Amino acid sequence: MQSVVSLVRKAHSIYIATHIGPDGDVIGSALGLFWALTALGKICTVACADPIPASLAFLPGSEGIVSVPPSGQDLIIVVDTADLDRLGSLYNESAFNSVPVINLDHHITNVNFGSTNIVTPQAAAVGEMVYDLLLRLDVPVDKRIATCLLTAIVTDTIGFRTTSTTPHTLRLAATLTEAGAPLSYIVEQAFESRPLPVLRLWGQVLSSFQINDGVAWASIPNHTLLRYDLKEDEVTGLVNFLRGTQGAQVAVLLMESTNGTIKVEFRSNGKVNVANVAATLGGGGHPAAAGCTMAGPLAEAERRALAEVRRHVHA
Amino acid sequence: MQSVVSLVRKAHSIYIATHIGPDGDVIGSALGLFWALTALGKICTVACADPIPASLAFLPGSEGIVSVPPSGQDLIIVVDTADLDRLGSLYNESAFNSVPVINLDHHITNVNFGSTNIVTPQAAAVGEMVYDLLLRLDVPVDKRIATCLLTAIVTDTIGFRTTSTTPHTLRLAATLTEAGAPLSYIVEQAFESRPLPVLRLWGQVLSSFQINDGVAWASIPNHTLLRYDLKEDEVTGLVNFLRGTQGAQVAVLLMESTNGTIKVEFRSNGKVNVANVAATLGGGGHPAAAGCTMAGPLAEAERRALAEVRRHVHA
Numbered sequence: 001m002q003s004v005v006s007l008v009r010k011a012h013s014i015y016i017a018t019h020i021g022p023d024g025d026v027i028g029s030a031l032g033l034f035w036a037l038t039a040l041g042k043i044c045t046v047a048c049a050d051p052i053p054a055s056l057a058f059l060p061g062s063e064g065i066v067s068v069p070p071s072g073q074d075l076i077i078v079v080d081t082a083d084l085d086r087l088g089s090l091y092n093e094s095a096f097n098s099v100p101v102i103n104l105d106h107h108i109t110n111v112n113f114g115s116t117n118i119v120t121p122q123a124a125a126v127g128e129m130v131y132d133l134l135l136r137l138d139v140p141v142d143k144r145i146a147t148c149l150l151t152a153i154v155t156d157t158i159g160f161r162t163t164s165t166t167p168h169t170l171r172l173a174a175t176l177t178e179a180g181a182p183l184s185y186i187v188e189q190a191f192e193s194r195p196l197p198v199l200r201l202w203g204q205v206l207s208s209f210q211i212n213d214g215v216a217w218a219s220i221p222n223h224t225l226l227r228y229d230l231k232e233d234e235v236t237g238l239v240n241f242l243r244g245t246q247g248a249q250v251a252v253l254l255m256e257s258t259n260g261t262i263k264v265e266f267r268s269n270g271k272v273n274v275a276n277v278a279a280t281l282g283g284g285g286h287p288a289a290a291g292c293t294m295a296g297p298l299a300e301a302e303r304r305a306l307a308e309v310r311r312h313v314h315a
Numbered sequence: 316m317q318s319v320v321s322l323v324r325k326a327h328s329i330y331i332a333t334h335i336g337p338d339g340d341v342i343g344s345a346l347g348l349f350w351a352l353t354a355l356g357k358i359c360t361v362a363c364a365d366p367i368p369a370s371l372a373f374l375p376g377s378e379g380i381v382s383v384p385p386s387g388q389d390l391i392i393v394v395d396t397a398d399l400d401r402l403g404s405l406y407n408e409s410a411f412n413s414v415p416v417i418n419l420d421h422h423i424t425n426v427n428f429g430s431t432n433i434v435t436p437q438a439a440a441v442g443e444m445v446y447d448l449l450l451r452l453d454v455p456v457d458k459r460i461a462t463c464l465l466t467a468i469v470t471d472t473i474g475f476r477t478t479s480t481t482p483h484t485l486r487l488a489a490t491l492t493e494a495g496a497p498l499s500y501i502v503e504q505a506f507e508s509r510p511l512p513v514l515r516l517w518g519q520v521l522s523s524f525q526i527n528d529g530v531a532w533a534s535i536p537n538h539t540l541l542r543y544d545l546k547e548d549e550v551t552g553l554v555n556f557l558r559g560t561q562g563a564q565v566a567v568l569l570m571e572s573t574n575g576t577i578k579v580e581f582r583s584n585g586k587v588n589v590a591n592v593a594a595t596l597g598g599g600g601h602p603a604a605a606g607c608t609m610a611g612p613l614a615e616a617e618r619r620a621l622a623e624v625r626r627h628v629h630a
Binding site for chain 2: 159160161162163165166167168170171173174175177178183184187188191192193194195196199200202203204205206207208209211240241243244245246247269
């Protein structure tokens with residue numbers, strides 16, 4: 001971490017890059033870092049190739065995130081990103097080869113693509129790692145920074161529910177709450193506030209999903225998403241519910257995009273490592289929560305995904 | 316609290332009484348206390364007039380909870396109970412008048428029915444208060460006690476999601492986790508593990524609940540519960556989802572029991588105090604989560620409950 005501190009201290013302008021399909025950890029970590037580096041007098045830009053989910057729009061600074069990579073910065077920090085493919089259109093080989101690249105991540109699958117790599121798989125969220133960095137940089141954690149980092153932690157632990165949640169995670173959450181981060185407001189924004197059409201779609205899926213031999217699954221065709229005027233990235237959290245069905249070791253949720261590709265989410269109760277399942281299908285993630293994107297048609301993707309899951313369930 | 320410590324030290328046999336419609340806080344607190352008092356050499360019995368929910372059956376000692384009040388104890392401790400009506404058939408006037416009664420609660424509506432009353436409305440859960448008592452009694456908090464108390468805290472804060480959750484709550488959770496309480500297992504048991512028929516019923520309700528003028532509501536007739544082979548006390552958590560609908564300040568869920576009475580649950584985003592709503596209908600609870608039991612028929616109970624909610628929304 002000391003090398004990161006000196007790179008940051010030397011830099012004048014810094015570009016923070018985040019992964020496609022952004023979630024609360026990557027955006028909260030990037031914005032927490034943004035406010036801290038700005039407080040240190042750095043010129044700082046956060047970029048994400050994909051749109052920021054509406055559930056994260058409450059984060060201070062989210063409106064300033066750009067979708068096209070900025071140029072001319074003298075340091076790049078990539079957060080919560082296991083490999084450069086996950087940067088989508090942000091990745092530019094010559095730009096990434098011309099300045100130091102700090103790779104700050106907690107995915108065990110991280111490929112160490114940076115010139116400096118800080119990969120801590122035991123961190124429940126990259127937000128925890130950013131907090132450690134800010135301590136070393138001597139940046140006071142104000143309400144804005146605390147809100148961003150607590151959002152990172154709350155979202156990646158699904159509200160302190162994952163096995164990755166440690167006593168350190170809970171104590172850091174207490175510290176961030178004392179620094180002004182509004183825990184119950186964050187939970188409300190990130191998890192509990194859902195548009196009516198999302199709940200209607202949940203209703204339909206919960207009424208009809210299938211469960212067999214320890215695997216719960218559902219496939220949502222694009223015409224169903226269109227009927228509720230939803231995009232697949234607006235359907236978050238549902239797969240956790242399928243996993244919670246008594247008797248389900250693994251849940252699989254497949255959603256057909258408008259472009260015909262299939263977004264697949266996997267969740268596990270811990271017995272099956274779904275990061276491995278997702279990896280064999282070209283994706284990745286954590287042992288209990290992973291995902292991939294598959295070619296259509298939907299029925300064929302469902303067949304392939306379920307076959308791969310069953311192979312791991314019975315391994 | 317010092318008076319409680321001396322009463323406990325003097326007592327030989329202790330009876331811990333819990334409220335009807337038992338939840339994780341009352342049962343977790345009672346069982347945490349049970350294991351601690353047993354470790355101090357007391358003869359201890361936990362009683363509850365109603366059956367213990369299946370989601371709490373994992374708590375060590377839950378199988379030993381009796382439904383008929385024991386006799387001959389020389390101290391009664393009532394936990395998490397605002398008034399003696401909430402003890403249901405456990406309450407016996409002469410028994411309660413013949414020995415000291417400690418009233419350990421965090422409901423602001425507590426009527427101080429004990430001979431010693433420790434009522435701390437700012438405690439997120441009675442589990443927090445029991446932990447304080449155990450510190451003063453010098454009882455080491457082992458894995459069993461920690462599991463019971465963390466379950467109390469996790470359930471009453473809906474997994475650290477309520478506005479009652481404080482930095483102290485989070486640090487205590489960290490301490491209990493270090494003492495051996497399995498946080499993610501507790502969450503799984505208490506919240507995430509749901510029988511398939513419960514999820515099917517959720518599906519039906521989420522597909523059809525109504526929302527109007529800041530109020531989301533649904534009424535579940537008894538024949539619907541029977542169709543899924545469910546009792547109304549097995550449908551927990553659904554009302555929180557209704558409350559999470561964007562635009563809903565208050566949610567109301569009505570469920571018709573087999574005996575024709577209507578169980579009503581209220582949730583609020585904080586603007587309306589639903590404890591007041593429930594109180595005008597003969598119930599009680601917390602500002603953001605309350606309930607009552609009404610006479611049927613269901614449609615008439617729905618009309619009255621919604622009228623009362625709307626009166627408070629527009630007050």
